[in-house]
Amino acid sequence: MQIYLPIAEMPVSVLLILGMGAAVGFVSGMFGIGGGFLMTPLLIFLGIPPAIAVATQSAQIAASSTTGALAALRRDALDLKLAAVLTAGGFVGTVMGVWAFAAMRRAGQLDLVIVLSYVTLFTAIGMLMVGESARDFWSRWKGTAKPRRRAGGHAAMFGLPLRMKFPRSKLYVSVLPVAGISFLVGFAGTILGIGGGFIMVPVLLYLFRVPTGVVIGTSQVQVLFTALLAVILQATLNGAVDIVLAIMLIVGGVFGAQFGARAGRALRADLFRFLLGLLVLAVGIRFAVEIALTPAEPFSIYLPEGRR
């Protein structure tokens, strides 16, 4: 069954979009990430104009992270104070990102910046996570227990002024690195057309050593507000949000996210980190391969004006 998208100006298969929404929703619910880094390339592959793909899938991210955040709230599995600081930093980063996006676009080579950022960011974070998990597995197999939390790590970062207590996250840290990281995530996320949850989760896990049980809920609150801001900005400034596409993605996504969240709770924490690391690494490698291999079609058409 086909339905016409009024803003993207093209017909798409309803079942295909619902299925894609469900699949990405599953991953998103499982790992507490927005899933934009998976959905955007899929939609573009279907022929939906990139600007509309990026803008519209943030509506789905907002919906699925609402569900996730509410579930985490009921289970008391989030740190609202930390989420508030992250959201504030993320907002500033998002607005700056929108500005930088336009500037780079004017200068040309935005595509290259995006792909290279994907490769560096994803490969680095993915390798960090997979490596850490592999060491965990190895030490458990050898029978030598590793201390779970290293007290007083990152001394320089923790010694900055404006320290703040985040009791839920067992964190007593300066606000500056937290806000700084969330600013960077908002900034990079906007330029890459993603929510940034997949950067935020590893940062909270590894850099700030927030307990795994709190990370997902907290990240989802931050993703929710960032995505909501993105939807409203995109619709108002660019007119690039397609409501028909958004509804289909949301309906598919909320169902997928439910099952994903259940699967995520059933996972062991170390396996969870390993799988998330693998996923991030896989996306990084995919982009690395894309720019390293000889393309089958070296030419591409670019439409300077308009959204298409």
Added chain:
Amino acid sequence: MTFRILSALLLAAMGLLPALPAKAERLMVSLSAHQIAIGSNYTGAQMALFGVVEDDGRDLLNLESYDVVVTVRGPREGMTVRQKERVGFVWINRSQQKFVAVPTVLAVASNRPTGEIATDAARRQMRLGLRAIVDAPEMSFESHDPDEPFRQALIRLKTKEGHWSEDPRGVVFVGPGFFRAPISVPGTAPTGNYEVEVVLLSGDRLAARRIASFEVVKTGFEERITALSQERSLPYGLGIGAMSLLFGWMASVIFRRD
């Protein structure tokens, strides 16, 4: 009638009629529809073009030798074709060629291959066929030396996308001087005004040319949504934001297990 033609031929053969008066073919064309309305189940549309060739009777014997080329041009847009080149380990977009006012949809139909109908020069001059249209000087600002691959790439990519096509058997002569050509508009084609150019050729000579047009417009829900997103973009954005929250909340109520 036959007598008149015969006598004309005879006179011509005898050199008694040194200059035949300029032939006056008349070409009449009609589209089966002038508007394509986009609704929620729109997946593209088909229509037909009908045409009748009339001349003033002197050339009836010659009716078989007419050729017809139908060119459909969608709304125009500027396009840049970029070529990836290897720099170190990565392939990046290096050289590019800008094309101005490229028809987003371009369909050429003829009763036989355009290569057989007219010479290269004539085709280029009359813009007959994808190749001739892309080679036309108005397609690009500046002509680089190696711009040939870019023109080929433009044709290749647009054809692969399904927006450009060339059908050497698309125009069918149903009877003497009466032809028909199907026109199909792909579902992904943009809205706007489409121009249909019908060229009648007799040998290499342009005998007649007619332009018809149709428009592709959104109707009903699709039209209202587009208008809303453009004219009241803030309420539209806030509405979608609120809708996302509502759906997310509903899901958490439906799937609540505790």
